[in-house]
Amino acid sequence: xxxxxxxxxxxxxxxxxxxxxxxxxxxxxxxxxxxxxxxxxxxxxxxxxxxxxxxxxxxxxxxxxxxxxxxxxxxxxxxxxxxxxxxxxxxxxxxxxxxxxxxxxxxxxxxxxxxxxxxxxxxxxxxxxxxxxxxxxxxxxxxxxxxxxxxxxxxxxxxxxxxxxxxxxxxxxxxxxxxxxxxxxxxxxxxxxxxxxxxxxxxxxxxxxxxxxxxxxxxxxxxxxxxxxxxxxxxxxxxxxxxxxxxxxxxxxxxxxxxxxxxxxxxxxxxxxxxxxxxxxxxxxxxxxxxxxxxxxxxxxxxxxxxxxxxxxx
Numbered sequence: 001x002x003x004x005x006x007x008x009x010x011x012x013x014x015x016x017x018x019x020x021x022x023x024x025x026x027x028x029x030x031x032x033x034x035x036x037x038x039x040x041x042x043x044x045x046x047x048x049x050x051x052x053x054x055x056x057x058x059x060x061x062x063x064x065x066x067x068x069x070x071x072x073x074x075x076x077x078x079x080x081x082x083x084x085x086x087x088x089x090x091x092x093x094x095x096x097x098x099x100x101x102x103x104x105x106x107x108x109x110x111x112x113x114x115x116x117x118x119x120x121x122x123x124x125x126x127x128x129x130x131x132x133x134x135x136x137x138x139x140x141x142x143x144x145x146x147x148x149x150x151x152x153x154x155x156x157x158x159x160x161x162x163x164x165x166x167x168x169x170x171x172x173x174x175x176x177x178x179x180x181x182x183x184x185x186x187x188x189x190x191x192x193x194x195x196x197x198x199x200x201x202x203x204x205x206x207x208x209x210x211x212x213x214x215x216x217x218x219x220x221x222x223x224x225x226x227x228x229x230x231x232x233x234x235x236x237x238x239x240x241x242x243x244x245x246x247x248x249x250x251x252x253x254x255x256x257x258x259x260x261x262x263x264x265x266x267x268x269x270x271x272x273x274x275x276x277x278x279x280x281x282x283x284x285x286x287x288x289x290x291x292x293x294x295x296x297x298x299x300x301x302x303x304x305x306x307x308x309x310x311x312x313x314x
Contacts, residue, residue: 002026003214004064006050006094007071008043009033011176015207016068017043023211028062030055031071050090059097066105066214069094072146074111074178084142091146095153098160105161107213108150111178112166112199112223113140117273124278127166127221151221163213164221166277171297172203173304179235185259186307188236190271192245197229197274202292202300212286223277226290227297232271238298241307248272 003020007013008029017027021041028044029035038045044062048054050071071094072087091108098106115125116132131144153162169179179200182188201209201224209224236243246254248268256262282288292300 005029009035013070059101087142087146110147117270168199171301190245194272201226202297205290222282225279
């Protein structure tokens with residue numbers, strides 16, 4: 001199978017590309033970021049923006065059988081207007097190219113934060129639920145819009161086998177993504193009086209889930225999860241960070257200061273309320289089994305990214 005990965009230079013995307021290559025697939029990617037050692041693994045990386053003509057040229061010339069769209073970003077890495085263009089316009093461009101150039105299968109890699117953190121949310125979110133609390137966390141709006149747009153392909157593009165995967169927070173070695181960024185410093189803020197449950201999935205297990213979704217040719221919307229969720233305070237403690245519970249008003253003032261991570265004020269709701277997903281549909285479709293317990297996952301991250309020696313820097 002010829003697999004194209006937009007966003008291939010990201011940490012998990014690289015691991016997926018290498019895994020697929022070892023499994024006998026032809027693999028290439030499109031990314032504005034370099035991956036200098038890709039050629040050593042016989043993986044082609046075309047430098048460019050998925051929204052630009054260069055990406056369409058790759059689709060036309062390379063003719064992928066399947067696409068794994070991983071070229072989305074979070075509020076932690078890119079400011080608002082540009083983030084919206086990447087997430088929504090980039091997703092639209094990828095789906096348009098797939099429809100135009102005969103791609104047979106498409107995976108959209110989304111996030112479980114699609115559901116939003118709200119006090120009246122059910123404990124377990126199913127794939128049929130709408131997003132909540134976007135007014136509280138407007139930074140999620142573009143990712144939610146991209147997810148909803150991807151889901152429309154299930155009826156807009158019946159000739160393309162489309163799967164929308166909503167992944168939980170991931171940790172690995174060295175660890176990339178939202179949760180790894182949140183845990184980067186020595187001190188980690190909590191909202192006083194709250195300790196929400198968090199899903200955590202080790203990066204190698206994420207790669208296994210994506211590979212299974214691709215090779216099983218699943219179609220539909222799927223929550224992906226691994227071990228049972230655990231309290232945020234346990235994640236902080238087991239990664240050898242120091243939890244600092246603060247009133248929300250004080251914490252909102254200190255975000256990005258005094259060694260605390262940069263978060264939007266709206267994101268504080270996710271430090272109050274859990275986002276826990278029901279992943280039975282994915283398990284039934286793929287037979288996925290995670291290999292790393294929560295304890296393993298936190299140990300791997302802790303050893304790869306120990307807390308800074310001095311407490312003041314992120």
